Amino acid sequence: MSEQTAAATPAQTQPETTRKVPLRSPVTDIYETRDALVLLMEMPGVDANDVEIAVDNRVLTVTGRSSAKAPPGCTLVHAEYRDADYQRAFTLSDAVDPSRIDAVAADGVLRLTVPKAAPEPARRIAVRRA
Amino acid sequence: MFYTTPGSGWLDPLREMERMRQEMDRLFGELMPTLRREFPPMNIWAGENGVVVTAQVPGVRPDDLEITVHENTLTLKGRREPDPQAAAQDVAYHRQERSYGGFARTVALPFRVDPEKVNARFDNGILTMELPRPEADKPRRIQVRKA
Numbered sequence: 001m002s003e004q005t006a007a008a009t010p011a012q013t014q015p016e017t018t019r020k021v022p023l024r025s026p027v028t029d030i031y032e033t034r035d036a037l038v039l040l041m042e043m044p045g046v047d048a049n050d051v052e053i054a055v056d057n058r059v060l061t062v063t064g065r066s067s068a069k070a071p072p073g074c075t076l077v078h079a080e081y082r083d084a085d086y087q088r089a090f091t092l093s094d095a096v097d098p099s100r101i102d103a104v105a106a107d108g109v110l111r112l113t114v115p116k117a118a119p120e121p122a123r124r125i126a127v128r129r130a
Numbered sequence: 131m132f133y134t135t136p137g138s139g140w141l142d143p144l145r146e147m148e149r150m151r152q153e154m155d156r157l158f159g160e161l162m163p164t165l166r167r168e169f170p171p172m173n174i175w176a177g178e179n180g181v182v183v184t185a186q187v188p189g190v191r192p193d194d195l196e197i198t199v200h201e202n203t204l205t206l207k208g209r210r211e212p213d214p215q216a217a218a219q220d221v222a223y224h225r226q227e228r229s230y231g232g233f234a235r236t237v238a239l240p241f242r243v244d245p246e247k248v249n250a251r252f253d254n255g256i257l258t259m260e261l262p263r264p265e266a267d268k269p270r271r272i273q274v275r276k277a
Contacts, residue, residue: 027227027228028225028227028228029213029216029223029225029226029227029228030223030224030225030226031213031216031221031222031223031224031226032221032222032223032224033215033216033219033221034219034220037224038213038215038216038221040189040213040228042188042189042228042255043188043254043255044186044187044188044254044255044256045186045253045254045255045256046254047254067254068184068253068254068256070175071175071177071182071184071258071260073177073178074175074176074177074181074182075175075176075177076173076174076175077174077175077176077181078172078173078174079173079174080156080167080168080171080172080173081171081172081173081186105254107188107189107190107191107192107252107254107255108186108187108188108189108254108255108256109188109189109255
């Protein structure tokens with residue numbers, strides 16, 4: 001499993017977003033258990049309904065749109081962070097099965113569980129007599 | 131963007147220098163993400179009825195957050211626990227970018243806050259604290275009478 005290089009990030013093959021917030025790469029933990037690969041991505045301000053997960057050609061792309069809003073009638077007087085949309089892409093190896101990804105979002109963290117693929121059983125090919 | 135409390139600023143040059151140092155740290159922290167920044171990052175908003183403080187605390191359970199207000203200081207304490215699933219079994223990390231553990235931050239507000247009226251919400255990893263200014267403490271316009 002490796003991260004896409006900047007030049008091959010799918011974000012650049014897609015139309016430019018017309019959002020006013022920046023697009024960030026979410027801070028991510030990736031760990032492997034006995035039967036799955038787990039990704040934990042920090043996307044504060046992104047609701048579960050606003051997460052898009054796509055797998056194309058073994059490239060897993062996760063996009064989250066922030067729904068955080070400024071408090072009404074208030075002006076920002078001190079800023080340490082900006083609300084952002086998030087996007088990150090990973091290339092999955094053959095060891096996992098991208099068709100059975102499970103995704104759960106809670107408290108601003110998206111958890112993706114990618115089960116490991118069952119090893120392909122060795123097949124015997126019978127030889128027919130001509 | 132600066133946020134000064136009354137009584138700080140030019141009245142207290144040491145405090146002002148400390149604030150500038152923090153501001154520089156913040157600027158450099160944004161340029162160099164490898165440097166440690168204060169956690170959690172906070173935004174402060176000023177409104178008619180007081181201030182609103184928002185903080186990015188993704189992955190912290192609302193139960194693990196402790197907000198205390200005393201006079202004009204707001205303290206946010208909490209703990210970010212490592213993923214329980216990962217802690218329970220033998221896992222191999224491919225990438226570890228998130229940090230865990232306890233944190234605490236104190237913010238000095240420009241006015242006294244009524245602790246009874248503080249309202250806090252937690253949405254998708256963003257904590258919003260509404261700190262209204264007591265009615266008696268609000269600035270009043272004073273009419274000038276003709277002599």
